[in-house]
Amino acid sequence: MVTIMFYLMAVIALGSALYVAGSSNLVRSVFMFFITLFALAGLYVLSLADFVAVTQVVVYVGGILVLILFAFMLSGRENLEGAKQEQNRLLSVSKLPAILLAVAFFIVLTNIFLKARPDDGGWIRQAIAEQNVMTPKNISINSLGVNLMTNYLLPFEAISILLLMALVGSAHLSRKEDTA
């Protein structure tokens, strides 16, 4: 059952990502990216990280995609139509370098992942031996909250300051010119 769900989610994620890469309709590609993010949230749940999955849905789907849609609509209709007219097929000569580089990256990454054998080496085996592996029964959000407030308090605070800086910076950037 879990296997079927995993393959379903993986196929949906990769297929909609390919659609984003290949489609010529910009708004439709944004909505397909939506589906990619949902499928990735499903993969996180299958990897027993339910809190990360919920955060993914709230932050990415609720926040970032709405921002991207706003930017699309604010940055003018002519570039939506202009992009529609150009031939935006997946295979064309001007896209050849991009395709070559992406395929080369994929081959290198899969080679590394298949040869490194992450499943039976190093600290993974040690974690399995020490029963340090999450099971579907244990509730991870409890220890996640405790860890966030003890072990990882410094990065947490650093990120809160960085968020404040990004907020002020983007508000400053998107201000009207003449009030500067």
Place this chain on the structure above:
Amino acid sequence: MIITLTHYLLVSAGLFSIGIYIVLSKQNSIQVLIGVEMMLNAAILNLVAFGKFDKVNNAGQTFALFAIVLAAASTAVALAIVLNVYRRHQTIDPGKINQLKD
């Protein structure tokens, strides 16, 4: 057949490659941003997949959360920059924007 770590890594390798293709081939800076987000998501998927083997410290999941928050902050700033560039140049094609001064 049981789902192992390698399966997750292969899915994230595919997503990363598609993200690279989008970043390199699209002529719209918002779509380039979508490609960057896709690559970030591939990295987060790796963090989460490895985080399954760390029940005590939750390092993978915690840093996945941090990466999501960082991605949100960077997207907000990037979209503000995109809107500013559109206001000045009337285009957001990264190939046509070729000057830094006004």
